[in-house]
Amino acid sequence: MSKDKEILKTEQSKVKKKSRAQETWRRFKKNKLAVFGMILFFIILLITILADVIVSYDVSVAQVASERLQGPSSSHWFGTDNYGRDLFARIVHGARNSLLVGFGSVIIGVTLGGLLGAVCGYLGGRFDAIVMRILDSIMCIPSAMLALAIVAALGTSLWNVLMAMTISNVPRYCRIIRSSVLGVTGQTYIEAAHSCGTPDFQIILRHVLPNAIGPIIVESTMAVGSAIISAAGISFVGMGIQPPAPEWGAMLNEAKTYMTMYPYMVLFPGLAIGFTALSMNLMGDGLRDALDPKLKN
Amino acid sequence: MSNLVETVDLKKYFTVGKNRYLHAVDGVNLEIPEGKTLGVVGESGCGKSTLGRVVMGLLPATSGQINFDGQDIVSCSKKEFKQVRRKVQMIFQDPYSSLDPRMSIYELIAEPLIMNKVYKDKKEVLKRVQNLMDTVGLAERYINSYPHELDGGRRQRIGVARALALNPKFIVCDEPVSALDVSIQAQILNLLMDMQRDLGLTYMFITHNLAVVKHISDVIMVMYLGQCVEIAPADELFANPKHPYTQALLDAILKPVIGSSKERKLIRGEVTSPIDPPAGCRFAGRCEHCRPECTGRDIRLVDVGNEHKVACVLAGS
Amino acid sequence: MEEKKTLLEIKDLEVIYQTDEATVHAVNGINFSLNEKETIGLVGETGAGKTTTALTILRLLPERTGRIKGGQVLFRGENLLDKSVPEMRRVRGAEISIIFQDPMTALNPALTVGDQVLESLEIHNTAGKSKQELNARVDELFNLVGIPAERKAEYPHQFSGGMKQRIVIAIALACAPQLLIADEPTTALDVTIQAQVLKLMENLKEELGTSMIIITHDLGVVAETCDKVAIMYAGEIVEAGTVEDIFNGKEHHPYTVGLFNAIPNLDEKEERLRPIDGLMPDPANLPQGCKFGPRCPHFTEACKAQTPYIYEEKEHRIMCNLFKKEAADE
Numbered sequence: 001m002s003k004d005k006e007i008l009k010t011e012q013s014k015v016k017k018k019s020r021a022q023e024t025w026r027r028f029k030k031n032k033l034a035v036f037g038m039i040l041f042f043i044i045l046l047i048t049i050l051a052d053v054i055v056s057y058d059v060s061v062a063q064v065a066s067e068r069l070q071g072p073s074s075s076h077w078f079g080t081d082n083y084g085r086d087l088f089a090r091i092v093h094g095a096r097n098s099l100l101v102g103f104g105s106v107i108i109g110v111t112l113g114g115l116l117g118a119v120c121g122y123l124g125g126r127f128d129a130i131v132m133r134i135l136d137s138i139m140c141i142p143s144a145m146l147a148l149a150i151v152a153a154l155g156t157s158l159w160n161v162l163m164a165m166t167i168s169n170v171p172r173y174c175r176i177i178r179s180s181v182l183g184v185t186g187q188t189y190i191e192a193a194h195s196c197g198t199p200d201f202q203i204i205l206r207h208v209l210p211n212a213i214g215p216i217i218v219e220s221t222m223a224v225g226s227a228i229i230s231a232a233g234i235s236f237v238g239m240g241i242q243p244p245a246p247e248w249g250a251m252l253n254e255a256k257t258y259m260t261m262y263p264y265m266v267l268f269p270g271l272a273i274g275f276t277a278l279s280m281n282l283m284g285d286g287l288r289d290a291l292d293p294k295l296k297n
Numbered sequence: 298m299s300n301l302v303e304t305v306d307l308k309k310y311f312t313v314g315k316n317r318y319l320h321a322v323d324g325v326n327l328e329i330p331e332g333k334t335l336g337v338v339g340e341s342g343c344g345k346s347t348l349g350r351v352v353m354g355l356l357p358a359t360s361g362q363i364n365f366d367g368q369d370i371v372s373c374s375k376k377e378f379k380q381v382r383r384k385v386q387m388i389f390q391d392p393y394s395s396l397d398p399r400m401s402i403y404e405l406i407a408e409p410l411i412m413n414k415v416y417k418d419k420k421e422v423l424k425r426v427q428n429l430m431d432t433v434g435l436a437e438r439y440i441n442s443y444p445h446e447l448d449g450g451r452r453q454r455i456g457v458a459r460a461l462a463l464n465p466k467f468i469v470c471d472e473p474v475s476a477l478d479v480s481i482q483a484q485i486l487n488l489l490m491d492m493q494r495d496l497g498l499t500y501m502f503i504t505h506n507l508a509v510v511k512h513i514s515d516v517i518m519v520m521y522l523g524q525c526v527e528i529a530p531a532d533e534l535f536a537n538p539k540h541p542y543t544q545a546l547l548d549a550i551l552k553p554v555i556g557s558s559k560e561r562k563l564i565r566g567e568v569t570s571p572i573d574p575p576a577g578c579r580f581a582g583r584c585e586h587c588r589p590e591c592t593g594r595d596i597r598l599v600d601v602g603n604e605h606k607v608a609c610v611l612a613g614s
Numbered sequence: 615m616e617e618k619k620t621l622l623e624i625k626d627l628e629v630i631y632q633t634d635e636a637t638v639h640a641v642n643g644i645n646f647s648l649n650e651k652e653t654i655g656l657v658g659e660t661g662a663g664k665t666t667t668a669l670t671i672l673r674l675l676p677e678r679t680g681r682i683k684g685g686q687v688l689f690r691g692e693n694l695l696d697k698s699v700p701e702m703r704r705v706r707g708a709e710i711s712i713i714f715q716d717p718m719t720a721l722n723p724a725l726t727v728g729d730q731v732l733e734s735l736e737i738h739n740t741a742g743k744s745k746q747e748l749n750a751r752v753d754e755l756f757n758l759v760g761i762p763a764e765r766k767a768e769y770p771h772q773f774s775g776g777m778k779q780r781i782v783i784a785i786a787l788a789c790a791p792q793l794l795i796a797d798e799p800t801t802a803l804d805v806t807i808q809a810q811v812l813k814l815m816e817n818l819k820e821e822l823g824t825s826m827i828i829i830t831h832d833l834g835v836v837a838e839t840c841d842k843v844a845i846m847y848a849g850e851i852v853e854a855g856t857v858e859d860i861f862n863g864k865e866h867h868p869y870t871v872g873l874f875n876a877i878p879n880l881d882e883k884e885e886r887l888r889p890i891d892g893l894m895p896d897p898a899n900l901p902q903g904c905k906f907g908p909r910c911p912h913f914t915e916a917c918k919a920q921t922p923y924i925y926e927e928k929e930h931r932i933m934c935n936l937f938k939k940e941a942a943d944e
Contacts, residue, residue: 188395194355195387196409196459197379206408210399293443294398340804341775448893449660478659478831483876483889490886505805512878512887535880549809551834553877555861563813564806567774 027290034286040279048095060089061244069262078268081251082258085244087265091272094246097158101231101247102224102276105165110220112166113173118212120174121181122204132178135171143168144233151239161231161240169223176219180212187211214288221284225277248272300364301331301499302352302467307361309344309351319572321347323523324361326598329516331466334493334500336514336531338507338546342568344523345503349469352501353387354378365467383413386460390472392452396444403440405455406430409462429458433488450481457488467499475506486513507550511535516604519543522571522579525598529605539607542580578609586611618649620688621825622671622793627685629663629670629849636898640666642849642905643685648842650792653819653826655836655857657873658846661894664829667846668795671827672712673702689793708738711786715798717778721770727781728752728766734788755784758821760814776807780814787818795827800835812838833873837861842929845870848895848905855930865925867932868910904935912936 028034047054064084072079078087120128138146150164184190185208193203232249234240241247248269255265309322321344329335337345350356352363358371370381389395396405406426409415416422427437433454444452453473460468470489474482490513492498504510510517511531518528519540527540538544545564566583577592578584584591590610598606629641641663648654656664669675671687673694687694694705714720722730731752739748753763759780770778779799786794799815800808816839819826828839836843837857844854845867853860853867860870872890892909895901901908904917917935925937 188389188391189397191350191355192387192389192395192456192459193397193408195353196412196463197382198408198412202412206400207397211397292399293401294445340806450893478894479873480659480876480890481893483878483887486878487886487889507805508878508880511880545806549805550880551808551812551832551838552880553833553837553861553874555837555857563809567776567807568804 023293024287024290028286031286031289033282034290037279037282037286040275041283044095044099044276044279047092048099051092051096054092055086055089057089057093059086060093060246061085063244069258069265071262072264079262079264081254081265083244087251087268090246090251091248091268094248094251094269095272097241097245098228098231098248098273099276100158101162101165102228104162105169105227105231106220106223108162109166109169109223110173110216113170114177114209114216116170117174117177118181118204118209121178121212122185122200122208124185128178131174135174138168139171139175141168144230147230147234148237148239151234156239156242158241161234164234165227165231169227173216173219177212177216180215181208184208184211210291213291217284217288217291221280222277224280225273228273228276299331300328301366302329302501303327303362303364304352305362305364307348307351307363308359309347309356310359313572317572320344320523320574321571322351323574325520325523325525327518327525327528329467329499329501331499332493332497333515334502334513336510336517337501337503337520338505338510338517339520340505340546340568342522342571343520344571345520346471348520349387349471349501349503353385353469354382355387383463384466385469386463386465386467387469387471388453388456388460388473391476392449392456393444393476395456396452398444401441401443402430402435402447402455405444406458406462409459413463415463425462426458429461432461432492433458448481449477450484453477453481453485454488457485457492461492461496464496465498467501469501469503471503472505473502474509475504482509489513507547519546522568522574524579524608526580526609527605527607528598529603533603533605537603537605539601539605539612540580540609541584541586541611618652620647621650621652621690622827623647623686623688624667624671625686625688627667627670627687628683629666629675630681630683631676631679632681633679638897639900640849640897641670642900644844644846644849644851646842646844646851646854648793648825648827650825651819651823652842653828653840654842654844655840656827656829656844656846657831657833657836659831659894661848661897662846663849663897664846665797666849668712668797668827668829671795672706672710673697674706674712704738707734707791708789709791710793710795711789711791712795712797713779713782713786713799716802717775717782718802720782721778723770726767726769727773728756731755731766731781731785731788734785738789751788755788758787758818759784774807776803776811779803779811783811783814783818787822787824790822791824793825793827795829797829798831799828801830801832808835815839833861833877845873848897848900850905850933851931852906852934853930853932859930863930865927865930865932865937867906867934868912868936869906872909904933 062085066084067080068084069082070076070080076086076088078091080086116131120131146168147164150167151160154160154163190203190207193207228249231240232247232253235247235250241250251269252266255269259266304325304327307322307325310318310320313319325348327335337348339345347356351358354370361371362369363371365381365385368381370378403426406429407422410422410425416425430437430440435451435454435458439447444455473489474485477485486509493500502510502513514531516528517531517534518525519542520526521542527534527538527543534543535547538547564583569582576595578596581587581591588610596608596610598608599612600606601612624644624646626643626645627641628643631638631640644667646654656667658664670682671694682695689710694702697705721727732748735748735751752766756763756766761777761780773781800811803811812835818824828835830836840857843857843860844851847869853870855863875888876890878887890909895905895908902918903920904910904922907913907917910917914935922933922935923938925932925934
């Protein structure tokens with residue numbers, strides 16, 4: 001002990017307090033793939049915001065009969081579809097709808113499901129049992145069907161699609177968060193927090209969620225891609241985004257028929273969805289690692 | 298000297314099915330005078346950790362009283378309990394799982410201060426954290442480190458600093474050194490004893506390590522299946538163990554001396570189930586002195602002099 | 615006295631763990647030998663390299679990071695480090711087996727304990743024994759470790775910790791190995807159960823004549839069970855000898871002295887314990903010269919300059935400069 005105290009005196013080294021956000025950002029920066037994912041994401045975001053500057057919306061809906069099913073060329077970078085619409089313009093303008101559905105449903109779903117799951121896992125008992133049984137019964141219904149039913153009941157609009165997809169996804173997020181929260185609540189440090197008088201709500205916020213967040217970050221970043229695709233399913237049966245408004249998933253769906261003859265028709269919307277999902281995945285993985293001080297350096 | 302902590306017929310049962318109860322703590326009476334250490338020994342499943350958590354208020358008692366400084370904390374209101382809580386703290390067994398891995402050392406030690414709103418000014422919190430780190434012998438350069446970067450001994454010092462943060466009077470130490478290497482274990486035991494001397498703390502020291510408990514305790518209580526089978530001053534217990542279980546426990550100690558225990562008596566079998574145990578001595582099934590009068594009725598603690606109490610039919614006869 | 619045959623000999627063994635960030639020097643040139651029917655205790659604290667040594671003998675080091683830098687592991691004269699992977703697989707379990715610390719996780723919860731013992735017999739069933747013979751052997755093993763054979767149809771969760779450790783021992787002994795490595799076999803057990811399990815291991819040693827390596831941090835366990843002792847610190851054996859040399863001998867390495875002093879003494883009351891100052895060095899960044907130097911009360915500049923002097927008297931070896939003077943005086 002005496003040695004420790006000596007060290008204390010001799011090494012009054014810099015005790016600088018870095019905020020958690022700074023610390024996380026420092027660790028995130030070190031992960032090259034994650035930074036790549038973030039750049040990719042910002043590019044996609046930029047294209048979405050500047051869509052009208054890049055190419056006019058009219059181009060994306062204009063049907064030019066003479067230019068049907070043309071391959072990529074200097075006048076149509078990504079080619080044209082079976083109605084003669086410019087695919088590049090459709091992808092640029094479809095980004096807004098696709099990203100909105102993709103991110104929107106995931107973000108709202110994760111927040112709702114996450115909070116519900118955290119409370120269920122932490123409190124346990126009767127509340128947990130009741131909520132989980134309700135969610136289980138929702139999960140019994142195939143999520144695509146549930147979403148369709150909700151849209152059918154609420155009426156066709158982008159917002160309703162968003163809401164339908166959120167509701168059909170909440171149970172899944174809730175389950176994931178709940179199981180990882182259950183693992184965390186068993187840890188002694190939760191008990192230690194109780195013993196020094198930390199209130200329940202603070203324990204959830206300060207100890208439980210930060211330690212349980214890993215799996216949900218991974219899950220939600222993966223979900224963005226699949227949310228875009230399933231929104232396409234709703235569009236396909238005519239209840240989602242109404243044609244001719246462009247949307248990536250719907251484009252992919254329409255292109256199915258022409259896939260063997262005109263593969264570029266699936267390629268470009270596919271790539272758009274793929275890159276979005278990839279950027280989210282890389283960023284999500286990086287974020288998860290950056291939030292974990294055990295993986296420092 | 299007055300008792301800081303007392304329990305009266307304290308019970309903690311866990312429900313394990315329809316009308317089936319696990320008797321984790323079954324009628325424990327204990328007294329800890331201020332500034333002294335009560336050692337609680339027993340094997341896994343004997344209820345010693347549960348006893349510690351009930352006394353701490355981490356688990357609600359099924360029945361009985363816990364008097365802290367003259368106030369019963371089983372029946373008191375939430376508000377009163379919150380006041381008591383600050384004076385009762387706990388040091389946990391495993392310095393690896395009892396510290397939130399995502400918090401820095403500063404955040405960990407500051408948590409009790411911030412959560413109980415001890416200081417208004419953040420600077421004061423920092424000062425107090427630095428002060429606590431100095432007290433427990435943690436170099437200040439670790440203030441921004443994370444628990445996984447430190448070794449077991451330093452982590453346990455963090456645990457001690459957290460427990461000391463609110464200036465408690467009473468600390469429940471639940472196996473605070475059993476996860477540590479011997480040389481580090483000695484450092485932490487010395488630290489705990491220094492703290493007791495300097496701050497006048499009262500300890501309840503829970504452990505299965507008999508050498509450690511003898512070293513640190515004034516009085517030792519031996520638990521078996523939720524009950525106290527023997528309680529005596531440390532030296533008296535080791536010199537003159539009365540209960541067959543205590544004798545077996547002391548006999549099973551492995552001393553670092555050759556040939557110290559070649560003809561040791563081994564007790565038969567293993568701990569029986571704590572679920573709805575029948576009346577009578579709970580050790581009877583493994584005891585070589587078992588007689589008909591051992592079963593059927595509960596065996597009470599008998600005072601055999603020298604502040605030594607035993608729950609055994611052999612005692613006093 | 616009959617001549618003892620050497621079963622295992624470890625020469626200049628060096629093992630490192632290579633990760634992206636650092637090279638961890640886990641075992642740094644250790645030497646010891648073990649005769650037939652002997653038990654050696656490897657004693658040391660966390661990070662001393664005890665478990666790494668055991669894993670190296672069985673060639674079970676983590677493939678991605680563990681590297682054997684040099685040395686030999688001679689088992690009945692053959693270097694195990696030269697063996698091919700299939701050859702090694704035949705050695706494991708059949709000739710050398712290992713018991714791990716935690717009996718709770720060493721058993722598969724989905725199989726009956728009888729099947730788990732049977733499994734290890736079937737894997738090494740080179741003699742082509744019939745199912746009946748194997749089942750008879752399972753019963754025999756259960757009796758050997760003191761569990762009624764009727765209980766072999768039960769699952770691990772139906773047994774207590776001490777019983778599980780007995781089953782783990784039965785599995786390890788299934789093929790009558792010549793060497794049994796026990797990595798902290800009783801650390802997870804209660805005192806009274808620990809005494810039972812140690813007694814069992816003692817009896818087995820006498821009955822079967824198996825050699826054992828017992829890895830532990832508990833000097834009490836060593837005093838109870840071992841013939842020889844090797845005290846490890848930071849990947850080196852700082853002191854080795856017979857159990858009498860270590861527990862009753864006059865000369866000791868300062869670390870050994872520190873270890874004994876740090877244990878609370880049951881027989882006399884002392885106000886304060888005497889811990890060893892400081893901490894175990896980081897195995898990725900070991901000090902020059904004597905590794906114990908920075909924590910040693912007898913530290914001198916000479917200790918820093920070179921690897922310490924090795925004092926030898928019969929089987930007793932101490933790696934410390936303290937004994938150099940005496941040697942020069944004589």
